Amino acid sequence: MNFKLEICVDSVESAVIAQTAGADLIELCDNLYEGGTTPSFGTIASARDNLSIQLHVLIRPRGGDFLYSDSEFDIMRRDIDLCGEAGVDGIVTGILRSDGSIDIERTRKLIELAHPMPVTFHRAFDLCSDPVRAIEDIISTGASRLLTSGQKNKAVEGKELISKLVRLAGRRIIVMPGGGLDESNIADMAQETGACEFHLTGRTIIDSGMVYRRDGISMGGLTNIPEFSRKVADQKKIINIISILKMI
DSSP states (O other): OOOEEEEEESSHHHHHHHHHHTOSEEEEOBOGGGTOBOOOHHHHHHHHHHOOSEEEEEOOSSSSOSOOOHHHHHHHHHHHHHHHHHTOSEEEEOOBOTTSSBOHHHHHHHHHHHTTSOEEEOGGGGGOSOHHHHHHHHHHHTOSEEEEOSSSSSGGGGHHHHHHHHHHHTTSSEEEEBSSOOTTTHHHHHHHHOOOEEEEOOEEEEEOOOSSOOOSOOTTSOTTSOSSEEEEEOHHHHHHHHHHHHTO
16 A cells, blocks of 8 residues: 655754655644644745645644634634745644534635645544544535544544544545554554554654753743753654555
């Protein structure tokens, strides 16, 4: 089977590393500690200039839930316009209603606005109330792909639902597992779910170049977020994962 690998990154540096390693797609985000938000226009433009592979951009105006106000929806529309102007290949987004169902109307509006860029409905799906109904609703919006961890924190824990979704989807939409995938589980996920596209970060921790380090201060107010290290795409990890997929 011809598998595809999407690497989720929060920097141009990581995007270039992933491309060099052989990734097929890049999902560009910001604030991965919050599950990802829309990156700055400067980041998007720089990524586009430095990549030859497909670039997909996350359209999510904030962290937290996926129930958006009118002003937040307007921001999403404007960000999609900017992505089109920047030559982005696709967008990643999703909206829920307060009852946990897919907001079909507003999601469809974003997909129509993004055209001809294809749209991936992201892991907002994992917080919906009825996954079987939701995948049909997502298909009806015109989305091309669905990113899901099978309504679990990690895709390996949700592989039963993912397998079911792959069967239900058929050729109508691509179901792409994501969440906690790495060298240790990618082969099993591919073989057990029937999925042909996968989403992961493949990152490693890089220590800060700062020599002077003041202790006891956290810029975000959360002490569990490190101030003097960052996570960057790991070329060797991504190459290894691609090699594993090629052997299946």
